[in-house]
């Protein structure tokens with residue numbers, strides 16, 4: 001099978017280690033229009049991103065990332081393409097929406113939106129669908145947009161990555177909404193489950209056959225944090241779910257959500273390799289299991305297996 005990347009279609013056999021939920025940048029387009037380089041210097045971002053990814057490729061054999069940036073928070077195809085070409089790391093780009101209820105998304109019909117997204121996928125070699133729900137209960141517009149994403153998923157057979165919020169336990173409501181619209185479980189990732197403390201809740205999600213994202217592994221000084229995350233992953237593996245866990249950082253090189261939106265001066269994608277993986281070995285996971293988790297699992301997710 002061929003995977004859509006920002007540099008065109010690439011055979012699935014050519015993929016190695018994949019980080020399935022990262023961001024080169026999330027930014028607010030109106031600020032860029034207003035302040036230009038004062039807000040975001042794209043040349044500087046390109047240089048920093050290429051430097052990071054080259055280092056990741058050399059140090060940890062990183063082969064690909066899925067950039068999960070939604071179209072309304074600064075998805076930047078041109079930039080991603082340059083980053084991929086210059087770093088040699090494959091980038092799979094997403095289409096879809098963040099949870100913000102913007103007028104331009106509330107007022108358009110499902111048919112109109114669907115046609116825009118299908119055009120995007122076709123013209124821009126998009127490899128992943130993204131949708132975010134943050135609130136405890138889905139808003140009417142969340143439902144309107146997610147319905148569109150479900151129809152697009154069934155027409156394109158691209159994987160659907162869902163940002164959910166375990167702090168308000170909305171994962172199962174979102175999962176059920178998507179399953180009710182006959183999206184295959186193998187096409188669904190319930191993202192940000194690593195923010196949950198309750199592995200019973202995460203197991204309930206996994207029992208549907210979908211993937212779960214352990215995709216917010218944060219940069220922390222606290223050694224206990226990595227031990228706890230490794231414990232949670234080991235528990236899910238003991239229950240037989242090791243093929244459905246996706247490991248990633250949800251890191252950004254340009255973090256437009258923060259007040260001081262600066263281009264990171266440190267490598268934001270490395271704590272899984274540096275800190276989590278050694279803890280997984282401590283918990284008794286074999287090298288083969290961990291390596292499969294970081295290459296086969298995200299590839300199978302991309303191929304809807």
Ligand SMILES: [Zn+2]
Nearest residue numbers: 021023068250
């Ligand atoms: Zn993200």
